Amino acid sequence: MVAGVNKSQVKAVRAFNRFYTQRIGVLKRYLDTDFTLTEVRVLYELAHRPPLTARELVRDLELDAGYLSRILRRFEDRGWIAREAAAHDGRQQLLRLTEAGYAVFSPLQQKSRDEAAALLAAVPREARPRLIQSLETVHRLLDPPPAGSRRIVLRDPQPGDLGWVVQVHGELYAREYGFDATFEALVAEIVARFVHKLDPACEKAWIAEVDGERMGCIFVVRKSATVAQLRLLIVRPEARGLGLGGRLTDACIAFARAAGYRRMMLWTQSNLTAARAIYASRGFALKESEPNEAFGQSLVSEIWERRL
Structure with a gap:
């Protein structure tokens, strides 16, 4: 085999x-x-x-x-x-x-x-x-085109996209990290809060498409008048290696800077190594970490920050 x-x-x-x-x-x-x-x-x-x-x-x-x-x-x-x-x-x-x-x-x-x-x-x-x-x-999937020929688009969410954001987080984190349904519930709460309290001048979400298919997303929301929070970065496995996570993160940073924020922060887990590598490469630094029992797992939660 x-x-x-x-x-x-x-x-x-x-x-x-x-x-x-x-x-x-x-x-x-x-x-x-x-x-x-x-x-x-x-x-x-x-x-x-x-x-x-x-x-x-x-x-x-x-x-x-x-x-x-x-x-x-x-x-x-x-x-x-x-x-x-x-x-x-x-x-x-x-x-x-x-x-x-x-x-x-x-x-x-x-x-x-x-x-x-x-x-x-x-x-x-x-x-x-x-x-x-x-x-x-x-x-x-059986005959992928060369990486340079893939059509990558970052766009605003459309009807149905936000439900997909919740679904893809629930499915991938359960399969890859063993997270339970409480994680999917948290994502649903974040998405619902984004919709109900959206301030377009200082908050935004992106859906990443590859060859017309949804492959990733990211959100930036208001933490305070001077601090933006990056949330819900995810890239489906079949789109990894295309630099999609970096492009989504760059879009967030550029938007937050243009919106007048002075700092950007994010909350993640120490075992999300691919995401942490993207954050580090974009100038984020680890500021806090602590053991955390969440989503049916023993985790180490982390807060990362960077100046804008």
Whole structure:
């Protein structure tokens, strides 16, 4: 077993694979034709991309070179593909679909679209956005884009966001630190107080999105006329490593400085090492610490401060 992956997780993935491959018909001839799924995928690549070399197809589709060679030979015998010398290197043979190849591929593509539409039609209309979002999440988690290409946005909270703030704190802190429900209740109280007593001139919250999905948040609230308090910094595990926590903290500091505060403080726990590292890197210093029994744990509470 791969380190960090448990049997129940593996079982869940395998169960979904069995369900989905049967649902889309991979176990039989693809789309009820004489083509295999791999053959249709090769036709798809040739139809939607500039002329390719066989080596590029092997690399991009992760195919055995001998297997691909047999597929290409079959296609060539039927007049569906043609080979031409590459302009930049006459030794390289580029593959392209012929008119006969497009004539074969077009109905396959339409049938695939029709079957996908039929699959979606079986899902209630109101549930389809959630299904599509889940598919996009699976895609993104299994094939994450390079860090530099992620679209990161810090925005104001919208309806539904504050409930998410409470939920994500409750879930993550229970899973990662063993906090009980009293922590989630505390977060709910902080959020409710923020909404009911909000002074937009000196208090603000941010929701961090990565590629359109909520991945983090932070709040700054009034502690006194001269002191701002940073609260509820969190970043979901799948967004860690993108510098999101630092960006959220920087936004808080900039806002507090512009609002006229002279100092910023925060309350945290000594075991929240990732958050403490962010605070230290932004000029916060530990001012007080004391043992604390809270959230079903024996903790060491800390107060950090910095001048603005």
